[in-house]
Amino acid sequence: MAELDRVVKPKTKRAKRFLEKREPKLNENVKNAMLIKGGNANATITQVLRDVYALKKPYSVLYKKKNITRPFEDQTSLEFFSKKSDCSLFMFGCHNKKRPNNLIVGRMYDYHVLDMIELGIEKFVSLKDIKNSKCPEGTKPMLIFAGDAFDVSEDYRRLKSLLIDFFRGPTVPNIRLAGLEYVLHFTALDGKIYFRTYKLLLKKSGCRTPRIELEEMGPSLDLIMRRTYLASDDLYKLSMKLPKALKPKKKKNISHDTFGATYGRIHMQKQDLSKLQTRKMKGLKKRPAEKLTDNQENKPKKMKRRKIDSI
Amino acid sequence: MEARSAEELLARAERAEAEKLRLITVHKDLELEFDLGNLLATDRNPPTGLRQRSGPGLEAQLRGLARDNVQLLINQLWQLPSERVEEAVVARLPEPSLRLPREKPLPKPRPLTRWQQFAQLKGIRPRKKTSLVWDEASKQWRRRWGYQRARDDTKEWLIEVPGGADPDEDQFAKRLQAKKERVARNELNRLRNIARAHKVQLPSQGGMHPTGYQSRAELGKAMQVAKVSTASVGRFQERLPKEKPPRGPGKKRQFQPNIGDFAAEKKSQLELIRVMNSKKPRMDVTRATNKQMREEDREEAAKKRKVAKGRGGKRKGRPLGPGGKGKGGPPGPGGKRKGRPPGLGGKKGQRQGGKRRK
Numbered sequence: 001m002a003e004l005d006r007v008v009k010p011k012t013k014r015a016k017r018f019l020e021k022r023e024p025k026l027n028e029n030v031k032n033a034m035l036i037k038g039g040n041a042n043a044t045i046t047q048v049l050r051d052v053y054a055l056k057k058p059y060s061v062l063y064k065k066k067n068i069t070r071p072f073e074d075q076t077s078l079e080f081f082s083k084k085s086d087c088s089l090f091m092f093g094c095h096n097k098k099r100p101n102n103l104i105v106g107r108m109y110d111y112h113v114l115d116m117i118e119l120g121i122e123k124f125v126s127l128k129d130i131k132n133s134k135c136p137e138g139t140k141p142m143l144i145f146a147g148d149a150f151d152v153s154e155d156y157r158r159l160k161s162l163l164i165d166f167f168r169g170p171t172v173p174n175i176r177l178a179g180l181e182y183v184l185h186f187t188a189l190d191g192k193i194y195f196r197t198y199k200l201l202l203k204k205s206g207c208r209t210p211r212i213e214l215e216e217m218g219p220s221l222d223l224i225m226r227r228t229y230l231a232s233d234d235l236y237k238l239s240m241k242l243p244k245a246l247k248p249k250k251k252k253n254i255s256h257d258t259f260g261a262t263y264g265r266i267h268m269q270k271q272d273l274s275k276l277q278t279r280k281m282k283g284l285k286k287r288p289a290e291k292l293t294d295n296q297e298n299k300p301k302k303m304k305r306r307k308i309d310s311i
Numbered sequence: 312m313e314a315r316s317a318e319e320l321l322a323r324a325e326r327a328e329a330e331k332l333r334l335i336t337v338h339k340d341l342e343l344e345f346d347l348g349n350l351l352a353t354d355r356n357p358p359t360g361l362r363q364r365s366g367p368g369l370e371a372q373l374r375g376l377a378r379d380n381v382q383l384l385i386n387q388l389w390q391l392p393s394e395r396v397e398e399a400v401v402a403r404l405p406e407p408s409l410r411l412p413r414e415k416p417l418p419k420p421r422p423l424t425r426w427q428q429f430a431q432l433k434g435i436r437p438r439k440k441t442s443l444v445w446d447e448a449s450k451q452w453r454r455r456w457g458y459q460r461a462r463d464d465t466k467e468w469l470i471e472v473p474g475g476a477d478p479d480e481d482q483f484a485k486r487l488q489a490k491k492e493r494v495a496r497n498e499l500n501r502l503r504n505i506a507r508a509h510k511v512q513l514p515s516q517g518g519m520h521p522t523g524y525q526s527r528a529e530l531g532k533a534m535q536v537a538k539v540s541t542a543s544v545g546r547f548q549e550r551l552p553k554e555k556p557p558r559g560p561g562k563k564r565q566f567q568p569n570i571g572d573f574a575a576e577k578k579s580q581l582e583l584i585r586v587m588n589s590k591k592p593r594m595d596v597t598r599a600t601n602k603q604m605r606e607e608d609r610e611e612a613a614k615k616r617k618v619a620k621g622r623g624g625k626r627k628g629r630p631l632g633p634g635g636k637g638k639g640g641p642p643g644p645g646g647k648r649k650g651r652p653p654g655l656g657g658k659k660g661q662r663q664g665g666k667r668r669k
Contacts, residue, residue, distance in 0.1 A: 005421070005505055005508060005509075006505075007502065007505065023415075023418070024415035024416055024417065024418045025415075025418060026417075026418065028413060028414055028415065031414055088414035088415075107412070107414075108414065109412060109413065109414065109415075109416075110414075110415055110416050114412060140350060141350070142350040142351075142352075142381065142384060143349065143350060143351045143352070144351075144352045144353075144354065144377065144380045144381065144384065145351075145352075145353045145354065146354040146356070146358060146376060146377075146380060147354070147357065147358050148355050148356070148357045150353070151355065161409075161411060161412075164349065164351060164409065164411065165411050165412075168349055168351075168411075171348065171349075171407055172404065173403065173404060174394075174396070174401045174402065174403050174404060175350075175388075175401065175402055175404055176399050176400070176401050176402075177388070177389070177393065177400050177401070177402050178399065178400070180350075180385070180388070183377070183381050183384075185373070185376075185377040185380070185381075187358055187373060187376065188358075189358045194373055196373055196374075196377060198374070198377055198381070200381065205331075205334040205335050206330065206331030206332070206333075206334060207331050207332065207335070208389060209335050209385065209386050209389040209390075210335075210385070210389075211334045211335055211382070212378060212381050212382045212385055213378070214374055214377055214378050214381065216370075216374065236412065238416075239412035239413055240410055240411075240412050240413070241413070241417060242410070243417050
């Protein structure tokens with residue numbers, strides 16, 4: 001309860017709830033995205049931002065007015081917006097002669113810019129240009145990344161992580177199988193990234209798993225990567241830190257070997273082997289006469305045996 | 312013969328199975344990597360199949376690639392354990408395996424408050440209280456505190472004067488005062504707990520709260536702090552006849568012990584001799600740059616003054632012309648000082664002034 005740590009306590013329950021929602025937690029909220037237009041945004045950029053807003057509803061904010069800032073030079077304005085609207089993802093669109101149809105995608109850590117990647121839009125087909133039925137807002141999309149370029153360079157790897165972060169949506173424990181409606185497919189080929197959105201059609205197949213047919217639905221973009229502003233390694237490491245409470249708990253006494261066999265360890269108390277429950281052979285049972293003579297012999301010997309046992 | 316028919320049966324069964332799965336099998340050179348918690352699939356195969364570079368052919372090929380990938384992902388998802396929740400089939404997703412950076416830093420653990428420490432020490436556990444209490448006066452269940460509470464002190468119209476108290480004292484006012492004091496004390500304790508949590512040193516915690524048993528040093532410190540806490544920061548405070556002026560928080564000199572680290576001492580002395588012997592003078596970069604910047608500032612200021620004087624003298628009756636606008640124009644980027652615009656403007660102004668005079 002960090003709002004009780006403030007010098008000025010919140011006076012209403014509503015204010016308290018507002019502050020509680022924004023404070024750092026172990027399990028975080030879904031990241032909100034803010035979509036901002038630059039001072040010289042053109043129709044293409046505006047439509048792109050509108051389409052992304054439609055995809056990311058209700059976890060996004062679309063700013064209607066133009067904001068004259070340059071994210072790569074001065075990040076204070078973006079950080080101020082992020083603090084006011086509690087958004088940790090942003091998309092900034094602008095257009096000029098040197099960088100036509102420019103889109104800057106980025107994320108924040110602790111209200112400071114963590115990563116920013118500038119993408120240029122070469123071709124854009126909007127949601128409204130493709131005339132078919134769309135899926136309801138708020139559905140969780142499936143994400144597919146194709147192409148080996150996404151692993152080769154650090155820039156592409158961060159771009160992949162950033163895009164997953166951006167489009168992922170809330171993390172859910174269960175998902176309704178009929179509710180898997182659309183998929184975002186990113187292909188990296190020849191320095192270009194093809195972003196396509198398809199609607200899923202489940203067809204009958206011979207078995208339980210359906211056959212998939214795709215129908216182009218939503219915004220499709222051809223992107224090229226321009227500038228990047230990536231966080232330093234230690235800041236990135238800090239932002240990825242897992243709290244101890246969320247680390248996967250190790251089960252004790254279970255180990256795996258290289259071939260995948262699981263070994264368990266059982267700890268037993270010390271057993272008295274003379275009193276073990278074994279199979280009884282009636283023929284070997286001691287007769288009463290033999291028992292008596294044994295006792296007379298064994299008494300002095302018993303003391304010796306005990307000593308050995310104790311060592 | 313039986314063996315052959317058995318073989319045939321098996322072969323037929325296999326073919327039937329393959330037929331069934333034909334529609335949903337996809338062949339890939341490299342297996343995809345799945346992160347089902349995020350509904351994510353990564354295809355590492357190089358997209359060499361995409362031969363077209365533009366146009367509808369490319370779209371069709373992209374769509375084919377996407378279809379294959381999505382089919383594989385769906386196959387994986389359909390293999391998850393599923394259950395039925397209110398007439399919908401729901402699959403249980405595993406934890407997302409891809410780690411993404413957090414948006415806010417980890418919450419810091421807060422130190423225990425004074426009461427919590429005491430309770431832990433004594434083993435006191437919070438007792439759950441009922442939310443409603445029986446109120447005798449109104450014969451109904453009322454809440455324990457808040458609006459229309461059970462035993463409301465403030466609503467009493469009669470307070471008996473207690474045995475040893477002054478009969479002229481206002482008991483109602485006394486009650487109000489007691490409540491104000493309690494509220495103030497609670498607020499003070501809350502702020503002290505916050506200060507302790509943030510490890511902020513409060514002046515009262517530095518030994519300057521009146522206990523009656525303060526040492527000479529503590530009293531001295533309290534007196535010094537009181538002296539400086541005026542509007543003029545202690546400049547015009549009177550002093551007693553034989554009182555010495557306060558020493559002030561000057562820089563404390565640090566002395567190395569006489570017999571300390573011999574190796575370090577030897578090293579520092581050798582370094583000193585080396586510096587004294589060297590022909591090149593040592594340069595302190597920060598001081599040099601500061602000096603340079605100050606000189607530049609001075610030159611600029613001097614130039615500005617000259618231009619202002621020159622312009623003021625030559626253009627007495629004229630309103631602010633284009634030269635004035637040039638000076639009042641864009642002040643230039645941020646903190647970097649570039650002496651160019653005033654200089655240029657100044658020169659132009661002087662020349663124009665000269666022409667006009669003619």
